[in-house]
Amino acid sequence: MNNEVKTFREAILLVLHTWRAASAFFFSIELWLMVGVAAATVGGVWLAFMGDAWSLLAFGFSIGYVVARTVLHVKRILNWPFI
Incomplete structure (x- = not known):
């Protein structure tokens, strides 16, 4: 596929085509969970830096998600190409 864009209209069409091809990923719950x-994780680091115990909840969510995702991949329930 030749992606040489010469006009503004071609650029818009290429952006629309790319968005339609990737929209399944952008609208997936998996992306929003990540x-x-x-x-x-960022909030947990900040809360830990501030000495707040709520950082444990944030880290627990992050670690729990990674563990649950790994288990689901091992059981072949999730078939994403990345872990």
Whole structure:
């Protein structure tokens, strides 16, 4: 596929085509869980730095998600190409 874009219209069409191809991933719960784990990890580090015990809850969510995802991959319930 030649992706040489010469006009603004071709650029818009290429962006729309790319979005449609990737929309299944962007709308998946898996992506939003990964974003949530990243936010919980950053928040947990910040709370731990501030000396707040709520950091344990944030770290527990992050670690629990990674463990649950690994178990689901091992049992072949999830078939994503990455762990």
